[in-house]
Amino acid sequence: MPVSDADMVRAWTHVLTLSKLKPQEVVTVLTSDGTHPQTLRTALIAASTLGARVNRLDLPPVNAEHAHSRDSLAYLGTTPLTGNRAAMAALKESDLVLDLMTLLFSPEQMEILESGTKILLAVEPPEVLVRLLPSLEDKATVGEATALLKAAKEMHVTSRAGTDLRLPIGEFPTVQEYGFVDEPGRWDHWPSGFGFTFPNEGQASGRIVLDKGDILLPMKSYLTSQIEMTVEKGYVTAITGGLDADLLNDYMDAFADPEAYAISHIGWGTQKRARWSTLGLYDREQTLGMDARAFAGNFLFSLGPNNEAGGSRTTACHIDIPMRNCTVRLDGRAVVREGKLLVGKELA
């Protein structure tokens, strides 16, 4: 559904206000060839109207010779900022970077954040951005979830399909994604609504059974057959099943990188306005699939890099896998039960 410029300016104004943008602060809008023109046009208007000093930094796309998908999260690590001192200097001198290109999981993103610059990623199409406008309630819900994560020593994920995955945690920080950047040095993604951490290096173990309807990203596919993964010492050591498993194995083989099989971030969706079924209503290249990552009650895990949380793995291959109908326990206490997000006294 098209979105009017007026609605998108109002949406940007809402998000920039939640991000505590002040007059005279420097905002740099980071763009590349895949940037959505309406998202860019309305970001510039909203930021300028709020009194910010607004720059635009347009960088050429990279990785075309490697990536098998045009999804901006499919091939990570190197970005147009790699080795680009002038661009890095401009971004580190900015108070806020609106990333309409995708720096996620890049060493450069971490370096910019360490300078105190805030980064907000916004690459979903305007109608998804407007439908999943962030709120202070989202921040509170994600904050409750990550507070439980922070206090826990082990995440244990099970399902009727056969998943039984043990994930010792505590070595890495938790990450909150609630859609705006209200503190210096913070990164976030608009739209979102989930929290996560990373398993202690080399300690994830057990079995994951992806069931029909679970989602693979960046494939943007709903499984029509089960995929079984064996997890040993933090890595997926076997991926078996039918055609869906063959397709995943073939895609991951292309990276020829054993680090691609490491368990990366682990958490669950808390966004009640996102839905499991939404991905099926979009063409593959229209969306990153953030509804799939954020829908309340999913168990979201990923394969590949962990540099986002200070880990040393920066593999280019990144697979996000939101699962339905899982039970997620933290030190024995359920936070999600058979795909239903538990809140308030249900968490007892």
Ligand SMILES: O=c1ccc(O)c[nH]1
């Ligand atoms: O917002 C995101 C998107 C992808 C990802 O793997 C984590 N967070």
